[in-house]
Amino acid sequence: MEKKQVPDIVIARLPLYLQTLNRLDQDGEYNTSSKDLGKKIGISAAQIRKDLSHFGEFGKQGTGYSISFLKEKLEDILHVDKVWDMALIGVGFLGHAIANFNGFQNHGFQIKCIFDNDPEKIGTKIGDYEIYDSNRLEEIINQKKIKVAMITVDAEQAQEVADLLVKADVKAILNYAPVKLITPKEVQVQNIDPILELQHMTFYLE
Amino acid sequence: MEKKQVPDIVIARLPLYLQTLNRLDQDGEYNTSSKDLGKKIGISAAQIRKDLSHFGEFGKQGTGYSISFLKEKLEDILHVDKVWDMALIGVGFLGHAIANFNGFQNHGFQIKCIFDNDPEKIGTKIGDYEIYDSNRLEEIINQKKIKVAMITVDAEQAQEVADLLVKADVKAILNYAPVKLITPKEVQVQNIDPILELQHMTFYLE
DNA sequence: TAGATTGTTAATCGATTAACAATC
């Protein structure tokens, strides 16, 4: 269910704020302001203050925000103050790339198990993780209490996989297949589809 | 420059309409309606009609839209009635996955050349395409008149690559690196970042 | 202190929806 208390469009911006704070932190900065953040992200200072005001008061007049403090607050709000275990379903080229991606760990996520239905792949390993047979999906995800999954199977199999994930009590699905998944409304779904992004841009071209 | 005649948020939905029409077409359907499309996409029928009305009148009262006709019109509007040549920069796991992705061709895009700065990789091939040295980026992209590029290098190198692409007269960049690229405003940029999508979802979890 | 920047309010701006005449 959507918490309409805070608009979803505001929620979508918070990870961007956190990303920027992480960068500033890495660069050795200690403080920032809505003006500074806005400039870096490309939105107005007023919007950042308005967005944050939904959750509390994190700044100080005159001096702005402590980067480490605001970072911590945003991590709390987004529930990435802990690490979410994830399942990955589909070991094609893209699945492989994601399995080998090392950017999850520091941002609240880690892959915990990987599935495929290709007998050639089942039982082999990617990094530390064994590839399980997809028919054990519900069993293993249930047992490991995994709530977040990424789908990197073909468009044709994506809905079927999503149905299994829902049955296994997964609550958030990042879907790389170019189809709209049908899920219960309490299950979060986000799609990543390069074709849509490219076509969005070519509208403005030529 | 953004054509503010039609809101960007409308443009962003058009590829989704096209995707859905393609699916209906593949399923052997000939006609659809704003109601039907809306249901499949998860938005209101009124919104679809309003969006399309920015570009013309594509339907018929009583019977709705011809799928092939509307598909054609949307392809024209989005400029994917032709095939855009693309450059891919960065041959890590992700670059490899994208180079091997076969979903571009039928939707208005094809990879034409690939770059990396790793001497081990330069000169080798992925599929039909040779991997070129990144220091030849401007030369080759210019010569091939490429206007669309995908960045799959590390966060640290992404801005540098973007600068080179801009110099080479690339006009649209799909950026997989987790950084906001600074580009002239006539250059389109879209970002793909799984961390942002995951954190967006975990807000609603627990 | 003076300057800077917050959080919040009210005003503005823009997007979505509801409704309906037109018409296939």
Next chain:
DNA sequence: TAGATTGTTAATCGATTAACAATC
């Protein structure tokens, strides 16, 4: 013809921005 669905207008809804008192 009767039913369905368009394109469009006006009303509603929601998001962004501007402005400013409070205060570090």
